[in-house]
Amino acid sequence: MKRFLILIFCSISFPLFSQEIESVTLADFQKILQAPNDKVLVINFWATWCAPCIKELPLLEKLHRENPNAQVLLVSMDYDLDPDIEKVVRFQNRKKLQAKILFLTENDPNAWIDKIDKRWSGALPATLVINTKTKKRELVQGELAEGQLEELIKKVNN
Amino acid sequence: MKALFLSLIMAVLWAGAPIKEGYEVGDTAADFKLKNVDGKMVSLGDFKNAKGFIVIFDCNTCPYSKAYNERIIALNKKYASVGYPVVAINANDASKSSGDSFEEMVRVAKAKGYDFPYLVDESQTVAKAFGATNTPHVFVLTKDLKVAYIGAIDDSARKAEAVTKKYVETAVDELLAGKKVTTSKTKAIGCGIKWRSV
Numbered sequence: 001m002k003r004f005l006i007l008i009f010c011s012i013s014f015p016l017f018s019q020e021i022e023s024v025t026l027a028d029f030q031k032i033l034q035a036p037n038d039k040v041l042v043i044n045f046w047a048t049w050c051a052p053c054i055k056e057l058p059l060l061e062k063l064h065r066e067n068p069n070a071q072v073l074l075v076s077m078d079y080d081l082d083p084d085i086e087k088v089v090r091f092q093n094r095k096k097l098q099a100k101i102l103f104l105t106e107n108d109p110n111a112w113i114d115k116i117d118k119r120w121s122g123a124l125p126a127t128l129v130i131n132t133k134t135k136k137r138e139l140v141q142g143e144l145a146e147g148q149l150e151e152l153i154k155k156v157n158n
Numbered sequence: 159m160k161a162l163f164l165s166l167i168m169a170v171l172w173a174g175a176p177i178k179e180g181y182e183v184g185d186t187a188a189d190f191k192l193k194n195v196d197g198k199m200v201s202l203g204d205f206k207n208a209k210g211f212i213v214i215f216d217c218n219t220c221p222y223s224k225a226y227n228e229r230i231i232a233l234n235k236k237y238a239s240v241g242y243p244v245v246a247i248n249a250n251d252a253s254k255s256s257g258d259s260f261e262e263m264v265r266v267a268k269a270k271g272y273d274f275p276y277l278v279d280e281s282q283t284v285a286k287a288f289g290a291t292n293t294p295h296v297f298v299l300t301k302d303l304k305v306a307y308i309g310a311i312d313d314s315a316r317k318a319e320a321v322t323k324k325y326v327e328t329a330v331d332e333l334l335a336g337k338k339v340t341t342s343k344t345k346a347i348g349c350g351i352k353w354r355s356v
Contacts, residue, residue, distance in 0.1 A: 049221045050349065051255075080347045081221055081316050108313045108323075110344040121291035123350035141291070142350050 018092050021076075021101045023085060026112045029075070029104060033116075033130065039071040040153050041130040047077045048091045053125040056144045057095065063149050064099035070153060072099040077124060079105050131156040180289015183342040187213075187303040190284045192247065192277035193260075195267040200275045202245065202303065209241030210306070210333060212326060213297040215290035216276075217250045218266045219257040220349035223293045225315050227270060230294065233311070233326060234274040242298075242330050244274040249285035250293070250352040258352070285351055292348035298329050298339075306333055309344030 024032075033041070044060050046053035057074070064072040074097065076088045085103050092101055106112055113122045119139050120126055127140040129152040136156040140148065181187055191201045202211055212233055216223050234244035250258035260278050267276045279285050288297055289308075298307035307329035314320040329339045 047347075052350065052352075077347050081225060083316070109347045110310060110313060110325075113345040113347070120345075121350075122345040122347045123292045124347065125350070142353065 018097055019100050021085060021089055021092060021103050023103045023105050026104070026106045026115065029102065030115065032073070032102075033132075035132065037071060037132040039069055040156060041073065041128070041132060042070050042149060042153070043073045043075055043128040043130070045075050045077055045124055045126045045128075047081075047124055048087055049078070049081065050124045052143045054095075056125060057097065059144050059146065059149060061097060061099055067150075067153070070149075074099050074101045076101055076103045079103060080107075080109060127152075129153060129156050179286055181287075181297070181305045181308070183305050183308055183339075185305050187297070187299055187305055188287060189303065190279075190287075192279055192284060194275045194277050195260075195264045195272070200245070200277055202299070205243060207241065208243060209301050210330070211299045211303075212237060212242055212244045212330065213288070213299060214244060214246045214311075215249055215285055215288070215293055215295040215297075215351065216246045217248045217255070217258050217293045217349070217351075218262050219250070219255050220293045222315055222346075222348040226294050226311055229311055229318055231270065231272070236327070237330055238274065240334060242334070246272070246274060246276045247279050247284060247290075248276065249279040249282045249290065251282070251354040252280075253354070254352040282351075282354060290351060292346060293351060294348070295351075296326050298326060298333070300333060306339050307342050310346035310348075313344075315346065315348075 042060065042063060046057070060072050060074060063070055078088055088101065088103055109122055113120055117128060117139050121141060123141060125143065127144055129138045134156070138152040138155055140152070189202045191199050194200045214230060216230065230244060230246065238244065248258055248263055252259040263276055263278060294311060296307065296309060296311055297305055300306055307326065309325055311326050312321040313323040313325070325341055325344050328341065332339050
């Protein structure tokens with residue numbers, strides 16, 4: 001019985017459920033980028049149709065699981081081609097993604113890509129690592145390499 | 159003598175400056191020679207009657223390329239006859255994206271009825287020289303290969319009917335009217351070009 005209770009307790013404290021996907025406007029998202037945060041923000045721009053994005057998701061999931069000092073945000077850019085959030089929800093369930101997913105709902109990317117980062121071309125995948133306190137930022141355009149996220153976190157924390 | 163000395167210094171400084179990859183609006187593009195889906199080599203210099211070019215870095219596989227396929231065909235229909243042909247270039251590394259092999263390009267060009275060159279940039283040197291990052295990524299050039307516009311085709315990838323700003327059409331219309339291009343640079347979400355691993 002005791003064993004059973006421990007089992008139940010464990011399954012509650014370490015839920016394997018994915019976090020609910022949040023729809024955000026650019027203004028909502030910019031607030032997240034600017035709000036002081038004790039953790040380093042690791043923001044990955046991806047989409048369900050983007051093969052190199054899907055390939056690198058395990059690196060971000062691993063960081064989410066293993067580094068308590070990093071806050072991983074997977075920002076889905078699917079809206080631009082398909083405004084239905086359900087496609088992203090299904091993808092999240094299928095891949096059992098644990099990191100927080102945001103669904104950015106903005107039209108006309110030319111109006112806002114520069115507001116996220118002037119260096120970013122808009123091509124996916126792209127990853128932004130931000131220390132909100134020192135405002136240090138690193139942008140990676142293209143696929144992440146193994147260990148690169150840890151390097152970038154070190155860089156913005158220096 | 160002083161002028162000569164100064165220009166020598168400038169030349170040395172210039173040579174020492176890091177080589178910047180990618181064109182900005184106002185730069186002059188270098189012509190290229192790439193293999194077309196019909197097997198023939200194509201250069202911009204071959205288009206004797208062109209007033210300019212709509213160079214589009216594109217591919218077979220990207221959902222954005224697919225979303226813009228008909229619009230690219232329509233651009234060539236509208237502008238080739240008035241002197242601004244579409245020249246499409248696929249720079250994706252076929253070892254990373256097998257759907258972008260030359261054979262697949264030939265198949266897509268045939269299936270879609272491309273009536274414009276669809277060139278393979280196997281070494282990716284042209285895409286790098288231009289500074290192309292996405293597919294589709296447009297560079298509108300004038301006859302003397304001056305870069306007049308860089309960016310997206312329009313402001314609505316999802317639906318052609320929802321477009322409010324036809325960036326490329328407006329730029330070419332302005333050039334044809336002898337005017338300055340008002341919106342000369344835009345950005346869009348899209349697939350990154352699949353670069354070869356080094």
